[in-house]
Amino acid sequence: MLSTSIDLTTLPGDLVSKLVSTIDLYERKETKVRSWEEVLDHGTDEEILAMAASECDKDTPISFARNYESNWDREIVPYHLQTHPRRPVIMRGALKVCYMNHSFSARGFSPNGWLFEVYKRALRMSKKTLIDWEEILDFTEELARDVAVRHSHVSYHFWQHVKVPSDNGFVTVLMQGRWVMLDTEQYRNVAMMHKVIRKAEKLADRLTMLKQAKKERADGNA
Amino acid sequence: MNNTRELRAFLVEQMQGVSTGKVNSEKAKSISNLAQQIYNTLNIEVKMALSKAKLNGQTLDAIDFY
Numbered sequence: 001m002l003s004t005s006i007d008l009t010t011l012p013g014d015l016v017s018k019l020v021s022t023i024d025l026y027e028r029k030e031t032k033v034r035s036w037e038e039v040l041d042h043g044t045d046e047e048i049l050a051m052a053a054s055e056c057d058k059d060t061p062i063s064f065a066r067n068y069e070s071n072w073d074r075e076i077v078p079y080h081l082q083t084h085p086r087r088p089v090i091m092r093g094a095l096k097v098c099y100m101n102h103s104f105s106a107r108g109f110s111p112n113g114w115l116f117e118v119y120k121r122a123l124r125m126s127k128k129t130l131i132d133w134e135e136i137l138d139f140t141e142e143l144a145r146d147v148a149v150r151h152s153h154v155s156y157h158f159w160q161h162v163k164v165p166s167d168n169g170f171v172t173v174l175m176q177g178r179w180v181m182l183d184t185e186q187y188r189n190v191a192m193m194h195k196v197i198r199k200a201e202k203l204a205d206r207l208t209m210l211k212q213a214k215k216e217r218a219d220g221n222a
Numbered sequence: 223m224n225n226t227r228e229l230r231a232f233l234v235e236q237m238q239g240v241s242t243g244k245v246n247s248e249k250a251k252s253i254s255n256l257a258q259q260i261y262n263t264l265n266i267e268v269k270m271a272l273s274k275a276k277l278n279g280q281t282l283d284a285i286d287f288y
Binding site: 182185186217 | 226229230237238240250265271272
């Protein structure tokens with residue numbers, strides 16, 4: 001309910017609408033703080049959890065701050081009540097917490113930032129060395145898709161971040177799971193070494209097959 | 223260096239050296255050229271072994287240029 005001592009009829013229309021929305025926002029915040037105070041001071045645990053659930057997304061795991069020894073920064077209650085001993089918090093280690101801890105925006109809930117961290121880790125752990133641009137694109141796209149497919153609400157921002165990094169005058173390669181920028185000359189050298197490694201692998205396979213065939217023939221003659 | 227596994231391991235090491243800046247362009251070029259030559263030699267040896275196996279005990283005389 002809007003309550004003000006200012007005579008709004010004497011003010012310009014746009015200023016009135018701004019004032020109204022500011023006062024409305026303030027009152028809504030105050031109402032929220034009061035209702036939280038009320039439920040934290042006098043409500044049961046069930047009532048607190050129910051109110052916390054109404055503030056969060058569906059299926060967000062909620063617990064009480066008293067269950068944790070250290071301070072927990074993923075609060076549900078308004079700022080003024082973040083020292084209240086009965087306040088609820090989002091459970092530590094929950095996916096939603098991971099989303100929020102790595103969110104691209106200040107208080108965002110989208111999974112993009114977290115998934116980008118997962119993607120980076122997966123890339124590092126793959127320890128892949130890829131030189132060919134097409135191979136790099138195929139590998140990174142598949143990896144990003146694998147990471148994103150398990151989470152809903154993945155948006156444009158994630159796909160922007162997982163693009164292969166580039167720099168003018170340099171060629172990007174993936175070396176042991178890390179991005180490396182090489183000048184054209186060094187890229188050519190590395191590409192040649194990589195080619196020899198692949199060819200040597202095939203050669204080793206052929207050699208093994210040859211040894212196997214020789215052994216089988218020797219066994220047959222014996 | 224005794225086999226292809228060691229050759230590959232060496233080349234991977236050199237590639238990492240290039241990425242960290244420890245191996246300069248000139249050295250990298252020499253290494254890649256040398257590696258290519260070692261591969262060519264190995265490839266010929268394997269081909270020879272395959273040919274021998276296919277001949278099944280028979281031999282080919284060397285070509286007489288005189």
